[in-house]
Amino acid sequence: MSKPDRSIDPRIMESAKKEFLAHGFEKASLKTICQEAGVTTGALYKRYKGKEDLFCAVVADTVAALDGFVEMRSSAQVKDLSDEELVGAWEMEESMPEWFRFLYEHQEGFTLLISSAGGTRYANFQHDLADKMTAKTYEYFQEAKVRGLTHGDISEEEMHILLSAFWTAVCEPFIHGYTWEQMEAHSRIICSLFHWSRALGFDAPVI
Template sequence: MRQESAGVTEALLDSARREFMEHGFHGASLRRISADSGVSTNSIYTRFGDKAGLFAAVVGPVADGLMEYYLTCVDQATDTQDSSSAMETGEEGTDGVLRYIYQNFDVFYLIFCRSAGTEYEQYFDRLAQIEETYYRAFADKYAKSPEQITDFFVHVICRTGWQYIYEIVSHKLPFEEAKVFMDNIKQYRFAGWKAVLGHE
């Protein structure tokens, strides 16, 4: 087997990332990626199977990293002993998520805005579902009247929480603007949850 030149895969993934950023998954062309990277289309198919496999190679490791970090944050918040500590831990997790996203901004722009037709178009939903499970348990544990906090309320609130992140990414806010925005959101959500839990 011909020994691969150093950096070939990296060049290919860089070309693919730029192509997906500009054209989205459906509009991306393996021929253009091939021409830009200098890697034949046959080699792309051999390495990644198809265009979806190439997209997964571009975004997968970073997406998995965020999911792992987020699940760790959820576990830490679950292990707290009171609602204020849980919310503070959640806020720290939100800060970490934001930093991670901005360290890998192009990848998350692809996931949130350019992934239609791939397995990653459901990534947002998976994050929201994890948050929904956590907040349902959170409400049951800490609310004075948990029966008044409906599953539908939790569902909408959790999807809205990740919608904030989507809006930041889709509008390509600079990091400092995004941080100020999310600091305001954290204050808003903290006060809102205290009221809903009946702790005011």
């Protein structure tokens, strides 16, 4: 029994990525993808159920990498953190460049997820990302309140709204095709704009 020819898979993936980036999922053409890859539509359908299945395959590595990165950054048990670590978690001068470096390494996949995924299971990716981050972020904040490290008073719903605004600011330069130098400058602006310590009451005496 002959083995399936997998040599054309990279061509399909690269062609699909290019087409999805140029036109978004809904306007992307499977016919164009096949023509650019030099394969028949039959060959494509032997590998993918349809256009959404192909899109999900294109972004799969980015989704897995992002899930792993988020898990790594949120794996700490807040009760095990020192007061200094808990307060320092809101200072972004070190963490923000790390985020941008990671996202820039996965730039094409991340851009697809935040700007080209309408009509797929990832249509609400940016909102879902903010939602995923809210629970752990609010856990940090609540622990700081219990320890008397902050005088802030904010609900989990408000935290979600703030994080949604924050992630919009993070995502926009990818949508606009910023260079790495522009990303670095943007990262510094975000650190100034989103002064979490001040907004959440970490930089004033607890009454």
